[in-house]
Amino acid sequence: MTELELLGPRATGEALGTAVLKAVAEDFQVDEVLDIPLSGQGEHLWLWVEKRDLNTEEAARRLARAAGVPVRSISYAGLKDRQALTRQWFSLHLPGKADPDLSRAQDQTLRILKQIRHQRKLQRGAHAANGFTLRLTALQADRQALDARLELLKAQGVPNYFGAQRFGFAGGNVHDALDWAQRQALPEQRNVRSRLLSAARSYLFNQVLAARVADGTWQQAQVGDLLAFTDSRSFFVAGEAECVDPRLAILDLHPSGPLWGMGDTPAGGAAATLEQTTAEAHSALCQWLARAGMDHERRILRLPIGRLTWHYPEPDSLQMEFVLPAGCFATVVVRELVDLVPAGQTDSPCVF
Known part of the structure; x- marks a missing residue:
């Protein structure tokens, strides 16, 4: 599977150039934020x-x-x-x-x-956010264009895709999930089962988000949308008044997409139509997730980038610092800027 098949279109236009990420470990630093x-x-x-x-x-x-x-x-x-x-x-x-x-x-x-x-153990998902320090090296892109794109990302956020690393090399986890779904069976190993169920839900969510990026509604509330705050797992249905809630404009409130599980989508209007169409196109995966006992959950479609700053330590490098909510991918921020290439190469973009 290609990057476009796994994630979907960019929101801000074509990549501005190429760069290397993770030439060394220090180029990708993550600090867990635990409150x-x-x-x-x-x-x-x-x-x-x-x-x-x-x-x-x-x-x-x-x-x-x-x-x-x-x-x-x-x-x-x-x-x-x-x-x-x-x-x-x-x-x-x-x-x-x-x-x-x-x-x-x-x-x-x-x-x-x-x-x-x-007194208590650390629970999964207990961290509030992750702080990132990323350095892009071997950068081949116009600095003025990068600055303008970064200002745009700071103002509007990015599509909250699950990063390609969720899906394994060339989408291998999705291929394996499809194979199990066709048989409506589950792997016996708990870690394999968890990995494939997660990949399937993430892939389906990305399909819905890709469609909304393509039609320009990924950051707009529509009547029937299920809205959620950045740091909340609860949601509520959008009526006409909610569609002009000022908290949407300040990146505090967002439309959400489905993490498939048991039951029908609670969305309405155009959102429900899109989600039902996606479910019909991938019926085996959706049925498989429901039979596995997964609950229907929601994930915000738009990813606000907290405390985004950047500078250029050398002429061919860009360093960015920012904070993202837990469960979100720093690589989808980079994807809106440049294509990544393997270290030592400058002409063959890679999936990330």
Whole structure:
């Protein structure tokens, strides 16, 4: 599958040039934003961990081995990129135990920066946001055009696509999900099942969002739309008054799209028609998600970019800093600027 098939069209026009992302881990830095006051006491040990070229699941396994506990005793809020420099929280359930010696878990790929006790474990999805520092290198694009495009993104946000990394190489996770959906069966392995169900929901959401980017309604409320605030999972139906709510203009309130599951779409009007048409075109996937027990949820169509700043450290590099809500992809911001190419190449854009 191509990038266009997985994500859909850009909202702001053609790419302005090419660049390399992740030439080194420091080019893609992520800091988890967790707004939870930690008490300093309790049976859970919370760790603020810096990882380099290491995925979250492997970091959890290493912490478990060093602590002498099963990996199920390790919790984290979300998965972070492997090819990056990331800082995130983990918690270890240690009832009646002293703080373990975790030095064996540490090396050049993992460092424990802070540790503190708390009464509760870290829940999945508990982080409020992620802060990003991205550096694009081998940049071939006009700086004036980039500045103008970045100002536009700062003002209007970007389509809240799931990034191509959700779908595996060349969309392999979607292909596998389609295969299971055709048989209306589920993988036995929990992690494989979770990965494929997530890829299927993400792909269907991107299909709806792509259609609304194409017709120009991705950031406009229509009667029957289900509206949601940036940091809320609840939604409400838009009537004529809600379609001109001033909070839409300041990127606080947004139309939403479906994360498929059991039941019909609660949307109305043109939104319901589009979502039903998408469901009919991908009926096997939708039925598969419902049979798996997934609940119908919503995701905002528009992604506001918080605290966006940028500068040019060298003539051929661009550094950006910004904050995104949890579960959103920094690569969809980059996609509105440039095509990415592999390090050492300048003429063959790659999927990201």
